[in-house]
Amino acid sequence: LQYSFHLLRMMGGGAKSPLWAQIFADVNGLPIEIPACDEAAALAAGIFAAVGAGAFPNVLEGTKRMVKIAKRYEPDPANAARYQDLYALYEKTYTALTDGGVFEAQAAYQNKYIKH
Numbered sequence: 086l087q088y089s090f091h092l093l094r095m096m097g098g099g100a101k102s103p104l105w106a107q108i109f110a111d112v113n114g115l116p117i118e119i120p121a122c123d124e125a126a127a128l129a130a131g132i133f134a135a136v137g138a139g140a141f142p143n144v145l146e147g148t149k150r151m152v153k154i155a156k157r158y159e160p161d162p163a164n165a166a167r168y169q170d171l172y173a174l175y176e177k178t179y180t181a182l183t184d185g186g187v188f189e190a191q192a193a194y195q196n197k198y199i200k201h
Contacts, residue, residue: 092116111164121155
């Protein structure tokens with residue numbers, strides 16, 4: 086299955102941080118919307134209940150009508166380029182640690198000295 090997205094929504098603890106929301110937008114290259122309601126489960130239950138009660142013809146319409154957006158973050162292409170460079174560095178570091186046996190050595194140390 087292939088999906089394409091034109092925006093992403095964040096809820097929960099991470100959505101309370103403007104910095105994290107901006108990083109998320111930059112890394113994904115998509116706008117991030119923060120709903121006004123931060124209780125995803127309760128909001129979803131309310132949407133499904135409203136559909137079941139006949140207030141909306143379907144979940145999509147219920148979502149459009151019940152989800153209010155408090156804040157929107159647009160991706161910054163300059164930041165996105167920096168994160169791509171950082172990710173390339175991370176991949177090189179991970180490969181070097183893996184190929185160099187560092188993770189195995191760390192596991193052996195932990196097995197030898199750390200009681201489980």
